[in-house]
């Protein structure tokens with residue numbers, strides 16, 4: 442079973458939806474200081490589509506891309522519940538190797554998603570694909586969980602209970618690889634009153650800032666700012682998550 446196959450149906454109600462709501466508010470602030478040439482965007486690894494739909498409600502023309510059919514199905518369902526038409530399309534793509542027919546003004550990639558690329562070469566491929574997907578001067582905004590976060594927060598065992606769904610998260614940080622492995626065991630209530638169990642393994646890697654900057658530069662993306670995520674302050678040694686804002690270099694530079 443692939444990551445997010447079974448978890449997709451529980452993703453929003455296990456509290457993950459909140460992140461996109463906060464990110465939408467944060468991006469509004471961020472884009473006031475970092476101008477974008479137009480109103481077209483891709484939300485890369487859009488998951489259940491919350492951020493894509495919120496951005497579309499604010500006037501963006503959005504393409505949400507993800508490689509999980511189950512997450513995309515949730516996104517389509519969510520769109521169907523809106524009672525007004527919004528300019529959103531969802532499609533399946535791998536963020537390490539995607540191409541657009543027409544480049545866009547903004548690409549976002551949120552909620553640890555680039556941490557899922559555990560090989561530097563994969564991150565480099567993704568950044569190159571993003572650069573190709575942007576118009577000159579287009580903006581790429583993405584967050585990355587820090588080593589501090591994976592080391593101190595993706596550790597130990599947590600149990601959480603929600604309406605009709607419970608989960609056990611067992612995580613372990615490996616200092617040798619800089620990766621954290623999370624074993625997620627979910628229990629979804631069925632109509633008959635029993636629970637259906639699933640298990641998924643999620644691995645995230647933290648990248649040092651110097652490596653991220655090097656890979657961005659190689660891809661032709663110029664770092665405009667790095668923030669302690671959800672603030673407009675610079676990162677500090679206890680930052681849990683960083684927000685990178687990078688602009689596509691004009692072709693003649």
Ligand SMILES: C[S@@+](CC[C@H](N)C(=O)[O-])C[C@H]1O[C@@H](n2cnc3c(N)ncnc32)[C@H](O)[C@@H]1O
Pocket residue numbers: 444445457460461485486487488489492506507508509512534535536537550551552553554557
């Ligand atoms: C932590 S979730 C974040 C989802 C969404 N961005 C959000 O903020 O809720 C990570 C997402 O990345 C997607 N994903 C992981 N690897 C991917 C890849 N190689 N290409 C495209 N999507 C990928 C997963 O399917 C999942 O939807």
